[in-house]
Amino acid sequence: MGTANDIEKGLSDWAREHYGAAAAIAGLRRLSGGASQETWAFEIEAGEKSEPLILRRAPGGTAAARSSEAITLAIEAALLEATDKAGVRVPGVRHVSPPGSALGEAFVMKRVAGETLGRKILRDAEFETARARLTQQCGEALARIHSVPLTGLPKLPTSLGRNQIDKYEAVYREFDLPRPVFELAFAWLKDNEPEPADPVLVHGDFRLGNLIVDENGLAAVLDWELAHIGDPREDIAWLCVNSWRFGQTENRVGGFGQLDELLDAYAAAGGARYRPADIDWWEIMGSLKWGVMCMTMYGAFKTGADPSVERAAIGRRVSENEIDLINLFEGLGRHA
Amino acid sequence: MHDAPSAKELIEAVKSFLDKTAMVQLQGHAAFHARVASNALATVLREMEQRPAAEARERDRLQALLKSDEADVGKLNRKLCEEIRTKRVDLSTPGLLTHLKSTTIDQLSVDQPGYSGLRTAAR
Numbered sequence: 001m002g003t004a005n006d007i008e009k010g011l012s013d014w015a016r017e018h019y020g021a022a023a024a025i026a027g028l029r030r031l032s033g034g035a036s037q038e039t040w041a042f043e044i045e046a047g048e049k050s051e052p053l054i055l056r057r058a059p060g061g062t063a064a065a066r067s068s069e070a071i072t073l074a075i076e077a078a079l080l081e082a083t084d085k086a087g088v089r090v091p092g093v094r095h096v097s098p099p100g101s102a103l104g105e106a107f108v109m110k111r112v113a114g115e116t117l118g119r120k121i122l123r124d125a126e127f128e129t130a131r132a133r134l135t136q137q138c139g140e141a142l143a144r145i146h147s148v149p150l151t152g153l154p155k156l157p158t159s160l161g162r163n164q165i166d167k168y169e170a171v172y173r174e175f176d177l178p179r180p181v182f183e184l185a186f187a188w189l190k191d192n193e194p195e196p197a198d199p200v201l202v203h204g205d206f207r208l209g210n211l212i213v214d215e216n217g218l219a220a221v222l223d224w225e226l227a228h229i230g231d232p233r234e235d236i237a238w239l240c241v242n243s244w245r246f247g248q249t250e251n252r253v254g255g256f257g258q259l260d261e262l263l264d265a266y267a268a269a270g271g272a273r274y275r276p277a278d279i280d281w282w283e284i285m286g287s288l289k290w291g292v293m294c295m296t297m298y299g300a301f302k303t304g305a306d307p308s309v310e311r312a313a314i315g316r317r318v319s320e321n322e323i324d325l326i327n328l329f330e331g332l333g334r335h336a
Numbered sequence: 337m338h339d340a341p342s343a344k345e346l347i348e349a350v351k352s353f354l355d356k357t358a359m360v361q362l363q364g365h366a367a368f369h370a371r372v373a374s375n376a377l378a379t380v381l382r383e384m385e386q387r388p389a390a391e392a393r394e395r396d397r398l399q400a401l402l403k404s405d406e407a408d409v410g411k412l413n414r415k416l417c418e419e420i421r422t423k424r425v426d427l428s429t430p431g432l433l434t435h436l437k438s439t440t441i442d443q444l445s446v447d448q449p450g451y452s453g454l455r456t457a458a459r
Binding site for chain 1: 368369375414416421433437441451455457
């Protein structure tokens with residue numbers, strides 16, 4: 001199971017059942033081949049109408065290859081529905097296919113038009129209006145995500161600040177490649193840990209690259225694989241991490257906006273009232289986390305699991321996170 | 337041992353082949369990996385040129401910071417990590433942040449000289 005023909009047949013059967021006997025699948029094509037996820041684009045054609053859709057599917061239709069922290073596709077689909085209800089712009093879910101079915105573990109969602117590439121969104125003239133609106137829209141979207149009632153949600157992992165220090169420190173120590181800047185960051189994070197906030201639904205990877213942006217701004221929030229129960233400041237700070245500003249460092253929010261404006265929009269949309277200084281701890285956590293994740297990607301080369309030049313070279317990007325951490329530490333000194 | 341061509345010349349030749357011949361004939365994933373490979377060779381060339389002096393400066397700073405005459409930079413860095421982990425050294429230690437900043441700037445000048453954070457650090 002898992003060839004394009006099998007998928008086309010599974011989708012065609014579903015389409016006829018839900019859109020009528022004349023419905024057909026067109027233009028099925030693979031968009032990406034991540035280790036944990038297949039993404040396919042296709043259209044359903046029923047009479048005069050054509051609807052662009054996306055199929056998200058476990059590789060080969062089974063969940064065996066997924067990493068331990070990524071949530072299942074069924075949970076991802078449930079999160080899209082729950083956040084949709086809370087007023088977050090997300091792709092509507094059309095169908096959920098359980099493990100063992102003809103399509104395998106998968107779901108079908110609406111295909112939202114727009115751009116995801118950070119550099120294009122930050123640079124191209126067609127996104128000028130979008131850029132002016134994006135900070136406000138992201139503040140609102142984050143407040144709404146964080147407002148989703150936890151009682152109705154499927155079971156998600158919980159990961160607060162202290163859990164993340166412990167987790168990434170264990171990964172870092174396992175490499176036995178001492179890096180004084182990371183050592184300092186772990187020590188500082190432990191010594192300066194803020195009081196945990198009331199736990200909320202956290203997206204976990206809210207940044208350009210995972211947002212669909214059209215000429216009017218934020219069109220859809222994608223990639224819910226790292227969603228968990230955690231601290232709302234994690235999402236706000238992750239959007240500020242310099243790695244996701246794509247060179248536009250002067251704009252702390254995603255390379256497009258200022259933190260004051262984001263926090264105002266967040267509070268106005270019902271989120272807690274945070275000050276920029278409340279975000280510093282989590283931004284340091286975010287830069288450190290991405291540095292350790294880059295080490296992990298290099299680790300896949302070192303162990304031979306992925307011998308590509310790309311995995312080798314990413315080990316020489318860890319110093320990007322080190323300079324970001326140093327710049328953040330210097331900023332703390334200036335604000336204090 | 338002879339040195340004609342030198343290691344530097346060989347790497348330059350391979351990089352030139354990737355840039356001018358291979359990359360233009362490749363598509364998709366292979367073209368992407370060829371570009372990454374060319375960038376990796378550029379890193380190696382910068383490292384050959386910059387590492388000896390940068391590492392000597394790093395050694396001097398570490399020896400002063402740790403009051404040590406150890407010559408091995410790897411061992412000195414292990415020692416510094418241990419000092420930070422056991423809280424004998426922290427952000428308030430004179431010279432620590434300056435040392436880490438200089439070392440990281442030198443490292444990035446080899447690894448990713450175009451990275452935005454390097455410009456921020458230079459301000």
